[in-house]
Amino acid sequence: MIVGEQKPISEIKEIIAPYKKILILGCGTCVKTCFAGGEDEVAVLASALRLACKKDGKEIEIEEFTIERQCEDEFIQESAPAISRNDGVLSLACGAGVQALARRFAKSPVLPGVNTTFIGVLEKQGVFTEECSGCGNCRLDIFGGICPVTRCAKKLLNGPCGGSQNGKCEVNPETDCAWQMIIERLGILGQMDNLRIYVPPKNWQTSLSGGPRKLVREDHMI
Amino acid sequence: MNDDLKPKITLFHCINTVSEIGGFSLTGRDNFELHTVKLPCSSMVKDVFLLRAFEAGSDAVVVLVCPEGQCRYVEGNIRAKKRVAWVRNLLDEIGLDGRRLSLSNISAGDNGAASQIIQNVLKDLEDLGPNPAV
Ligand code: SF4
Ligand code: SF4
Numbered sequence: 001m002i003v004g005e006q007k008p009i010s011e012i013k014e015i016i017a018p019y020k021k022i023l024i025l026g027c028g029t030c031v032k033t034c035f036a037g038g039e040d041e042v043a044v045l046a047s048a049l050r051l052a053c054k055k056d057g058k059e060i061e062i063e064e065f066t067i068e069r070q071c072e073d074e075f076i077q078e079s080a081p082a083i084s085r086n087d088g089v090l091s092l093a094c095g096a097g098v099q100a101l102a103r104r105f106a107k108s109p110v111l112p113g114v115n116t117t118f119i120g121v122l123e124k125q126g127v128f129t130e131e132c133s134g135c136g137n138c139r140l141d142i143f144g145g146i147c148p149v150t151r152c153a154k155k156l157l158n159g160p161c162g163g164s165q166n167g168k169c170e171v172n173p174e175t176d177c178a179w180q181m182i183i184e185r186l187g188i189l190g191q192m193d194n195l196r197i198y199v200p201p202k203n204w205q206t207s208l209s210g211g212p213r214k215l216v217r218e219d220h221m222i
Numbered sequence: 223m224n225d226d227l228k229p230k231i232t233l234f235h236c237i238n239t240v241s242e243i244g245g246f247s248l249t250g251r252d253n254f255e256l257h258t259v260k261l262p263c264s265s266m267v268k269d270v271f272l273l274r275a276f277e278a279g280s281d282a283v284v285v286l287v288c289p290e291g292q293c294r295y296v297e298g299n300i301r302a303k304k305r306v307a308w309v310r311n312l313l314d315e316i317g318l319d320g321r322r323l324s325l326s327n328i329s330a331g332d333n334g335a336a337s338q339i340i341q342n343v344l345k346d347l348e349d350l351g352p353n354p355a356v
Binding site: 008009010040043044047048049050051052054055056 | 268269270273274276277312315316317318354355356
């Protein structure tokens with residue numbers, strides 16, 4: 001899922017300052033799971049902003065609404081009446097959701113309330129970790145299901161750097177060494193021979209470095 | 223706080239700490255409004271309830287939870303404590319002063335302790351003044 005973090009209230013206050021009527025629009029999928037922009041976070045932010053504005057003597061009307069997914073037009077449509085009632089929308093979705101809204105509602109200012117951070121997983125309650133960089137050419141098959149592109153600080157593809165200590169990365173001792181994990185897992189899987197496979201330098205053209213990407217599925221187009 | 227201003231306190235409490243608030247006496251100080259919200263477990267105080275209490279005009283919000291290790295639902299009071307700490311930061315950030323929100327552990331049925339906590343909050347409000355967002 002996409003992991004994000006709500007922006008500090010002070011920044012959000014500045015972002016919404018020019019508007020008198022604002023819709024806080026949540027997204028009920030990824031950002032809900034990471035406590036950044038689901039229905040609960042919309043309610044808390046709306047309440048906090050109302051208190052903050054009242055304290056500062058600033059008049060503002062805040063409406064709250066959450067849709068299932070902000071990156072799909074089908075769901076976005078549900079927010080159309082609420083968007084038309086307000087001067088601007090503060091989206092608590094990831095950057096894709098913000099842009100999908102902006103594309104759909106050409107005349108409404110769409111503002112980001114969340115810093116989109118990474119593609120990750122819920123490691124344990126309240127802890128989210130980055131697991132994939134969306135490189136566009138996945139080789140998890142040979143790495144035992146652990147991504148060195150994302151989880152090795154040096155993005156090494158052919159084994160460890162040799163600097164890890166007690167299973168921790170030498171760049172950040174708080175982080176597990178990705179290669180230690182890969183080797184342990186290959187051992188469990190009986191696939192240690194994968195370590196002999198030479199992985200050539202990565203062609204980053206399939207990643208964001210090659211410019212924004214597009215996925216076209218002709219078979220689903222009408 | 224001015225004596226002619228009647229401080230408003232909202233108190234969220236777990237039914238296992240104090241079964242019925244109002245039974246305890248607050249000698250020497252009845253010039254305040256107390257709104258109580260009973261919860262089956264203190265873990266049910268969501269962030270938004272605490273904030274809405276301030277929106278509704280409370281000058282202070284108090285959460286009473288069972289002593290640590292004695293929550294009937296194992297860790298409800300720990301969750302409440304973390305949530306209160308989070309909302310206190312939020313209150314600081316928006317300039318309301320996090321000290322308006324407090325959490326105390328009290329033993330089941332200790333109405334004396336509950337009344338002392340309210341007295342302390344009233345005393346703190348003398349410094350903090352009224353809710354600036356009213
Ligand atoms: S808008 Fe972003 S956060 Fe919401 S469902 Fe789509 S990808 Fe996930
Ligand atoms: S190899 Fe690429 S696509 Fe696969 S997990 Fe790593 S970054 Fe993501």
